[in-house]
Amino acid sequence: MDLKVRQASDFGLFKLSCLHKQHQPMILVYKFLKESFLFAINALRTNVLRTILTLSGVTIGIFSIITVFTLIDFLEKQVRESIESLGDNVVYIQKWPWTPPEGESEYPWWRYMNRQVPSLDDYEQIKRRSQIAEDVSYVMSSQKMLQYESNSYDNVAVMGVSDGFDKIWTFEIAGGRYFSPYEANSGMGVAIIGAEIASELFQGTDPIGKRVKMMGRKLTVIGVLLRTGSDIFGNSLDKNIIIPVKYARNLFNLRSESVNPMILVKAKPGYTSDDMVDELTGVMRAIRRIKPQGDNDFALNRISLIQKNFDSLFDFIDWAGWFIGGFSILVGGFGIANIMFVSVKERTRIIGIQKALGAKRKFILMQFLIESTALSLLGGLAGLFIVFGIAMTISLATDSEMALTLLNILKGIGISSFIGVVSGFIPAWKASKMDPVEAINAL
Known part of the structure; x- marks a missing residue:
């Protein structure tokens, strides 16, 4: 007797004995799953090239979709970390708004060009008048050259900040300390420098207590920031020097738009x-004495404005991933259906013997559905493995951590299983409806 026919006969007899005795249901399920997977493996071995080409569609589809999901998770993490560094629940008072007015698609820059920039007087007034502000800080920025003895560093990002900046902006001090309130409010010539500046200017020596020169003025270094690298927006404090704004006003014109003055206001908890x-x-x-009918001559910017734009971008990338991966999965699904139709035709006599021995239609149906699902899962797992390899390579090659999350793994497995069930249903249904006599006598 043919080996496949003998397997089918033994399997059918075993099933009948279990059904008649109504014993050992777990063994029956185990045997059922085992035999279904064995049939699936046999289908793979029958024509390896055909199987590889067929499953490659599912592999590419799962790879495309899960890669997009992983990329979105990675970008969202980077964006969130970058946004958190800008301050949580913070409002930025500036001359220019970050986005067009609500309901408008174009940015009307001509409305804003004659506005005045935020001033130190605005900052002091807000500190006195605001009832729900936990911290308020005035910030200006520019670029200058920094010197220490014979070493120099060009295009240093200079930040002049008021008291409270450390409570709004997220950063860490690696060595030394932050300004005291007295140093900040009296405008003393002290500075906190970024890790990159400390490395270049001081060449491994301790910069704390040393004096650097900027614009002909000497500043005492009292702190060094922890190295963080650039965020997704390109922001980094590694190449910054932070000085008290009341010292900076002796060097820069704070009423000039060139120093990008702004006021940061953080709300109290609960607001x-x-x-x-x-x-x-x-x-x-x-403060600005604007009449009731007059338009605001200032902008109140929030991080949520950035988040909305990124949410739209991520949604677009997400749909693009589904669209691109969907075509590959569709092709793979047709390929699996083709394999299953061939498998049903090759095992017609085995199906007839199983049905003659008492196998029910749902048993035959489930047997082929499990087989098609197993085939699809193999393709999906291959795609997940490729994504995992790429994520590990990127994480090892860069400072960023890209990971294939459990949720994305479950998504890949779920999509693969769904495609397997859908692709195998029609062939399985056709097999379950076969007449046992005609099936056994089939050539």
Whole structure:
């Protein structure tokens, strides 16, 4: 007797004995799954090239979709970390808004060009008048050259900040300390430098207590920032020098737009940025003495404006991944269906023997569905393995951590299983409806 026929006969007899005795249901399930997977493996071995070409569609599809999901997770993590470094629940008072007005698609820059920039007086007034602000800080920025003895560093990002900046902006001090309130408010010539500047100017020596020169003035280094690298927006404090803004006003014109002055306001716990915006709108209009009918001559920017734009971008990338991967999976699904139709035709006599021995239609149906699902899962797991390899390579080659999350693994397995069930259903249904006599006598 043919080996496949003998396997089918033994399997059918075993099933009948279990069904009649109504014993050992777990053994029956185990035997059922085992035999179904053995049939699937046999289908793979019958024509290896055909199987590889067929499963490659599922592999590429799962690879495309899960790669997009992994990339989105990675980018979202980078964006969130970058946004958190800009301050949580913080409102930025500036001359220019970050986005067009609500309901408008174009950016009307001509409305904003004659606005005045935030001033130190605005900052002091907000500190006095605001009821829900936990911290307020004035910040300006520019670029200058920094010198220490014979060493120099060009295009250093200079930040002049007021008291409270360390409570709003997220960063860590690797060595030394931050400004004291007295140093910040009196405008003393002290500075905190980035890790990159410390490395280049001091060549491995301790910079704390040393004096650097900028614009002909000497500043005492009291702290060094922890090295962080650049975030997704290109921001980094590694190449920055932070000085008290009341010292910076002796070097820079704070009323000039060239130093990008802004006021950062962080809300107290229990208050949202919307609450902060509502209050600051009234406070700033009162400070600037704007008439009730007049338009605001300031912008209140929030991180949520950036998040909305990135959410739209991520949604687009997500759909693009589904679209690209969907075509590959569709091709792979047709390939699996083709394999299953061939498998049903090759095992027609085995199906007839199983049905003659008492196998029910749902048993035959499930047998082929499990086989098609197993085939699809193999393709999906191959795609997941490729994504995992790429994520590990990127993580090892860069400072960024890209990981294939458990959720994305489950998505890949779920999609593969679904494609397997859908692709194998029609061939399985056709097999389950076969007449046992005609099937056994089939050539």
